[in-house]
Every structure is written in C-alpha cells, then in structure tokens.
Amino acid sequence: MKNEPALTFRSSRLAARLAALEVELLAFITPYPSDLHGLPHLREVSLLAGFLADAEGQDVERAMVAGFLHDCERRDDGADPRHGERSATKACLLAPRLFPYLDAAAIARAIKLHAGGITTQDDPDAVLWDADRLTLVRLGYRVDPRRLSTSCAKRLVKVGAVDVLREHAAAAVQGV
Numbered sequence: 001m002k003n004e005p006a007l008t009f010r011s012s013r014l015a016a017r018l019a020a021l022e023v024e025l026l027a028f029i030t031p032y033p034s035d036l037h038g039l040p041h042l043r044e045v046s047l048l049a050g051f052l053a054d055a056e057g058q059d060v061e062r063a064m065v066a067g068f069l070h071d072c073e074r075r076d077d078g079a080d081p082r083h084g085e086r087s088a089t090k091a092c093l094l095a096p097r098l099f100p101y102l103d104a105a106a107i108a109r110a111i112k113l114h115a116g117g118i119t120t121q122d123d124p125d126a127v128l129w130d131a132d133r134l135t136l137v138r139l140g141y142r143v144d145p146r147r148l149s150t151s152c153a154k155r156l157v158k159v160g161a162v163d164v165l166r167e168h169a170a171a172a173v174q175g176v
C-alpha cells in the first residue's frame with residue numbers, strides 16, 4: 001500500500017545511508033566536476049530517490065544507489081545522450097560487487113532510461129526518474145507533473161512542496 005507523501009524529510013536516516021554508500025561508490029567512480037550533474041546532484045537525487053522509495057513502499061537502498069549512480073558517467077553538462085547507457089553499464093559492474101543483496105538489474109535498467117523523458121508504471125524506474133526530474137529547476141526547467149510517474153512526486157508538485165523537500169535534502173547533504 002502506498003503512503004501519502006510526508007512533507008517532512010527524514011534527513012538523518014537517509015543522510016546516514018547516503019554517507020555509507022558514498023564511501024563504497026566514490027572509490028570506483030569520478031563524478032563529472034559540476035554542480036549541475038556532479039557530486040552535489042548525485043547526492044540530491046540519491047536522497048530524493050530514497051525519500052520517494054520510502055513513500056512508495058519500494059527498496060530504499062536500491063533507490064539510493066540508483067540515484068547516486070544515475071549520472072556517474074556524465075562527460076559534460078549538455079545533453080550527453082549516451083550518459084544513461086554508460087552509467088548503467090557502470091552500475092552493472094559495481095552494484096553486484098558492492099551491494100550483492102540489491103537487484104542490480106533493476107538499478108541498471110532505471111539508470112539506462114532515466115533521461116528519456118517518458119513515464120513508467122515500473123516502480124524502481126519511476127522512483128529514480130521522478131527523483132531526477134524533481135531537481136529540474138536547477139537547469140531552469142519547471143517540473144511538469146505529466147512527466148512524473150509516482151503518486152508521491154505528483155503530490156509534492158501539486159502541494160508546492162518540492163522546494164522545501166530539496167532544501168531539506170541540501171541541509172542533509174551538509175552533514176554527509
């Protein structure tokens with residue numbers, strides 16, 4: 001059963017998970033050096049994906065790993081149309097090794113297609129794609145609820161809570 005989105009952010013719990021998975025993953029990836037698509041973005045999408053996964057009854061750690069890796073092979077701040085594919089390939093290598101208890105295939109699939117702009121009924125994909133799209137304001141785009149897949153993300157937009165959630169995520173990252 002899916003919960004209504006909480007307008008609070010359980011920052012300490014998700015931030016602790018983020019800190020732990022960062023230690024594992026940053027030994028193997030080099031985020032693109034950018035505030036738009038680099039480490040700050042990977043951290044934010046990881047936290048937001050964890051938040052959405054929690055609200056949607058999905059695997060929180062799987063969502064956070066997918067969030068952290070989704071842009072890990074970006075090479076520029078432009079369209080970089082193959083970055084989803086490259087990042088998925090990296091996830092296929094790292095996830096089974098570092099997190100063998102997670103569904104690596106689901107992580108890789110969500111990452112591979114995250115930049116396509118489509119919506120989905122597949123829960124692991126939906127959580128990642130929505131987490132990424134909730135941050136589109138940083139690129140100067142409005143978040144379009146028609147491009148969101150989860151009920152939680154749609155409600156966050158409807159009640160105008162995305163900025164507040166992102167502020168909480170930013171505050172949580174300060175402690176990572």
Ligand SMILES: [Fe+2]
Nearest residue numbers: 070071083115
């Ligand atoms: Fe991306």
Ligand SMILES: [Fe+2]
Nearest residue numbers: 041070071132
């Ligand atoms: Fe992204």
